[in-house]
Amino acid sequence: MKHFLDVMSTALMHRALLEAVLVGALCGAVGVHVVLRKQPFFALTVAHATFPGVVLAEIAGLSFLVGGAATASLVTIAVFVGSRDPRFDSNTVVGIVLSGTFAAGVLLLSARAGGAKDLSAFLVGSILTVDHRDIVATLFAGGVIVLLLAAFHKEFVFGALDPVGARASGIPSAIDLLMMLLIASAVVVALPVVGTMLSVALLTVPALAARLWADRVTSTVAVSAAIGAASGVIGLCVSAQFQIAAGGAIALSACAVFVVSLLIAPRSPFAQHVRHGLRQLGATGRSRLDVRGDA
Amino acid sequence: MLHLLTDPFRVVFMQRALLELILLALVSGPCSVFVLLRRRAFMAEALTHTVFPGIAVAFFLGQSLLLGACVAAIASVLLLGVGWRDGRVDHDGFLVVIISAFFAVGVVVVSRGHSFASDLTALLFGKILAVNRAELVATFVIACVVVGLLVVVGKELIAVAFDPVVAVAWGLPVRFLDVVLNVVIALVVVASLKAVGTALVVALVVVPGAIARLCSARIGWMMVIATVSAAVCSWIGLAASYDASLHHGIRLAAGATVVVLLTMTFAMVAAVTAVMRVRDATP
Numbered sequence: 001m002k003h004f005l006d007v008m009s010t011a012l013m014h015r016a017l018l019e020a021v022l023v024g025a026l027c028g029a030v031g032v033h034v035v036l037r038k039q040p041f042f043a044l045t046v047a048h049a050t051f052p053g054v055v056l057a058e059i060a061g062l063s064f065l066v067g068g069a070a071t072a073s074l075v076t077i078a079v080f081v082g083s084r085d086p087r088f089d090s091n092t093v094v095g096i097v098l099s100g101t102f103a104a105g106v107l108l109l110s111a112r113a114g115g116a117k118d119l120s121a122f123l124v125g126s127i128l129t130v131d132h133r134d135i136v137a138t139l140f141a142g143g144v145i146v147l148l149l150a151a152f153h154k155e156f157v158f159g160a161l162d163p164v165g166a167r168a169s170g171i172p173s174a175i176d177l178l179m180m181l182l183i184a185s186a187v188v189v190a191l192p193v194v195g196t197m198l199s200v201a202l203l204t205v206p207a208l209a210a211r212l213w214a215d216r217v218t219s220t221v222a223v224s225a226a227i228g229a230a231s232g233v234i235g236l237c238v239s240a241q242f243q244i245a246a247g248g249a250i251a252l253s254a255c256a257v258f259v260v261s262l263l264i265a266p267r268s269p270f271a272q273h274v275r276h277g278l279r280q281l282g283a284t285g286r287s288r289l290d291v292r293g294d295a
Numbered sequence: 296m297l298h299l300l301t302d303p304f305r306v307v308f309m310q311r312a313l314l315e316l317i318l319l320a321l322v323s324g325p326c327s328v329f330v331l332l333r334r335r336a337f338m339a340e341a342l343t344h345t346v347f348p349g350i351a352v353a354f355f356l357g358q359s360l361l362l363g364a365c366v367a368a369i370a371s372v373l374l375l376g377v378g379w380r381d382g383r384v385d386h387d388g389f390l391v392v393i394i395s396a397f398f399a400v401g402v403v404v405v406s407r408g409h410s411f412a413s414d415l416t417a418l419l420f421g422k423i424l425a426v427n428r429a430e431l432v433a434t435f436v437i438a439c440v441v442v443g444l445l446v447v448v449g450k451e452l453i454a455v456a457f458d459p460v461v462a463v464a465w466g467l468p469v470r471f472l473d474v475v476l477n478v479v480i481a482l483v484v485v486a487s488l489k490a491v492g493t494a495l496v497v498a499l500v501v502v503p504g505a506i507a508r509l510c511s512a513r514i515g516w517m518m519v520i521a522t523v524s525a526a527v528c529s530w531i532g533l534a535a536s537y538d539a540s541l542h543h544g545i546r547l548a549a550g551a552t553v554v555v556l557l558t559m560t561f562a563m564v565a566a567v568t569a570v571m572r573v574r575d576a577t578p
Contacts, residue, residue, distance in 0.1 A: 198402070
C-alpha cells in the first residue's frame with residue numbers, strides 16, 4: 001500500500017492521471033455518437049489507420065499526433081466515399097480500408113532500418129510518458145470537439161436516429177463526414193493513453209454502459225463521459241498497483257463498468273429480465289401463502 | 296521477367312511459405328465470399344483480436360499457440376452466440392465489448408512477461424517465412440475441416456445470406472447456421488495467424504471476396520475468383536518481398552506485402568469496373 005501511495009504522489013503520475021481523465025471523458029462523450037450511429041467498426045479502423053501515419057511521422061521526425069491525424073482523416077474520407085457503393089455494406093468497405101492501411105504501416109516499418117522497438121508503445125499506449133505538450137494538445141483538441149458536438153447536437157442526433165429523414169429535411173450528408181472526422185480526432189487524441197488497439201474500447205464501452213443508465217442523449221453523454229474518466233483513473237491505479245500495462249488496465253476497467261451496468265442498471269435488458277423473474281417468483285410465493293392462509 | 300516470379304521459390308523456406316499461403320487461399324477464398332454476403336467483416340476483425348489473449352496465455356504457459364488461439368476463438372464465438380441483444384446493446388456493440396475485454400486481457404498478460412515488445416510484434420504481424428512442416432500440416436487439417444463444413448452447409452448458408460427472413464420461414468436454423476459460419480471464420484483466422492499475424496488476418500477473409508464481388512454476381516464464380524486472386528497475390532507478394540529484400544536492400548515484411556497487393560488489386564479492379572460502368576451507361 002505504501003508503495004502504491006508513493007507511486008501515486010509523483011508528478012509523472014499526476015500528469016498521467018490528468019491525461020487519463022481528459023481522454024476518458026472526451027472519448028466517452030464522442031462514444032455516444034459512435035454507438036448511436038452503429039460505427040464501432042469505423043472507430044476501430046481509424047485507430048488502425050493511424051498506424052502508417054505514426055510510422056511516417058517517426059521517420060520524418062514529426063509528432064505522433066500529426067502523422068496519425070493525417071492518415072486518419074484520409075481514411076475517413078475514403079470510407080465515407082466508398083460506403084456509397086450499393087454493392088458493399090459499409091463494414092466491407094471499412095474492412096478493406098483497414099487491412100490496406102494497416103499493412104502499409106507494417107511495410108513502412110519493416111522497410112525502415114532499426115526494427116520495431118517503439119511499436120508496442122504505439123500499439124498499447126504509454127501514458128506514463130505523457131508530457132505537458134500532450135496534455136495541451138488533448139485540451140485543445142478536446143475543446144474543439146466538444147464545441148462542435150454542442151453546436152451541431154441536433155443535426156448529429158437526427159442524422160444518427162433517422163438518416164433518411166435527416167436527408168429529406170435538408171441536413172447535408174457533410175454532417176455525417178464531420179461526425180466521422182470528430183470520431184477520428186478522438187481516436188488520435190487517445191493514442192498516447194491506450195494505444196491504437198484499445199482506443200476503440202474507450203470510444204464505445206463507456207457509451208454502451210451509459211445507455212443502460214440513461215434515456216436522453218444529453219444525459220447519456222454526461223454519464224458516458226463520467227464512466228470514461230472513471231475508467232481512466234481506476235485503470236491507472238490498478239496498473240500502478242499490479243504493474244501491468246496501463247492501456248490494458250484502462251480498457252478492462254471500462255469493460256468491468258459495462259458488466260456491472262449490465263447486472264444492475266435500471267435499463268439493462270439483463271437486469272430487467274432478472275427483476276421480472278424475481279417478481280414472478282415473489283408473486284407465486286405470495287399466492288401460495290395466500291392459499292395456505294385461506295385453508 | 297518470369298524468373299523474378301520463379302527464382303525465389305528455389306529456396307525451401309520460400310516454398311513452404313508459398314504452400315502455406317496457397318492452402319490459406321483455398322479456404323479464405325470461399326470463406327470471404329460468405330463473409331461478404333452475410334456481412335460478417337466486423338465479426339472477422341473481432342475474431343482476429345479475440346484470439347490474441349489465447350495466444351498470449353498459451354505463450355505464457357508454454358502451450359501450443361494454435362491451441363490457445365482455437366480456445367479463445369471458440370470462446371468468443373460462443374459468448375457472442377449466447378450474448379444479450381436488443382435495441383440498447385446491439386450485435387456490434389456487444390462485439391466491441393468482447394474485443395476490448397479479450398484484447399486488453401492479452402495486453403495485460405503479455406505485459407507481465409519479459410520480452411514484451413518483440414513477442415507482441417511477432418504475434419501481431421506473423422512470421423510466414425518461419426513456417427515449418429508441422430504448421431503446414433496443421434493448416435492442411437484446418438483447411439479440410441473448413442472445406443468440409445462449407446460443403447455440408449454451403450447451400451443453407453447461401454439461402455440465409457440471400458434472404459434471412461425467407462430462410463426462417465423455410466425452417467432453416469438460421470441462428471445455428473450463423474454460429475457455424477462464425478466457427479468457419481474463426482478457423483480461417485486461426486489458420487492464418489502464423490502467415491500474416493492477428494493484425495492482418497482480416498485482409499485474407501474480407502478482401503478476396505470483395506474483389507470477386509466486383510467481377511461477378513454469381514456465387515460460384517465469386518468463390519473461384521476470390522480463391523485465385525488470393526493465391527496470385529500471395530505468389531507475387533512473396534516474390535516481390537524476397538526480391539526487394541535480397542537485391543534492392545529494401546526489407547519488406549512478406550505478410551504485409553501480400554496484404555498490400557490484395558488491397559491494391561481491389562482498388563485497381565474497382566477503378567476498372569467503375570470506368571466500364573460509366574462507359575456502359577453513356578452509349
